[in-house]
Amino acid sequence: MSTNATSESSRARNSRDDVVSTAMRMLASGGLPAFSMRALARELEVQPSALYWHFADKQSLLAAIADEIVASMPERAAGETLAESAAALRDALLAHMDGAEILLSSISLGLADDAALVRLQLAGEDAGLERARAQSLAGATLHFVLGHVSHEQQRAQALAAGVEVRAHPHAADDASFEAGLALLEPGTER
Known part of the structure; x- marks a missing residue:
């Protein structure tokens, strides 16, 4: 398996709970003004569109x-x-x-x-x-x-x-x- 495929496979394993807990950790450090779906995707090492698998939108x-x-x-x-x-x-x-x-x-x-x-x-x-x-x-x-x-x-x-x-x-x-x-x-x- 290629490095890219391994990386994609590990990223795909982010559960809904992983997304929520990571978002909560980010909010704890920067609050709502610093929080975005793009920043969350970077933190989880996924494309922003991957977050929409679990959530329809930021709200x-x-x-x-x-x-x-x-x-x-x-x-x-x-x-x-x-x-x-x-x-x-x-x-x-x-x-x-x-x-x-x-x-x-x-x-x-x-x-x-x-x-x-x-x-x-x-x-x-x-x-x-x-x-x-x-x-x-x-x-x-x-x-x-x-x-x-x-x-x-x-x-x-x-x-x-x-x-x-x-x-x-x-x-x-x-x-x-x-x-x-x-x-x-x-x-x-x-």
Whole structure:
């Protein structure tokens, strides 16, 4: 077998999981602005068209990454509260550069699975809410978490890049996250 044939054979063995894990590693080092399908293909030593065997487009790949980020949350405990579910999602998103943006874009395009939303809904149902109310609360909580984490990640990345970041009266931090969740928690007086 020729060297070229051997090289092509080894490249063809990149599984869907290989593509996702390599993409996640690349995103961890450079974030979304530095990520492209061409750069991913170079990293995997394949032609860019080979990636489309596994994914229809870049956004489909990002949706698979979003699903991996959500799947990295610890297993849901029986009786987990809405605040605990939201905190687990926040932690998973913060553990991945641009995690909130990746999940948000995937949800917006209807490409991500519903695992995060379902987990939040179950917490609402466990708190005694009827299904429709728990679904509404889960949606509001998901959007709160995504917005909050997006704010946190953007400020952190700006600071890391040496950008002057002004103080803001509504900083996205642990205290503001907990305060927001307290307003969303079932049974809270409004």
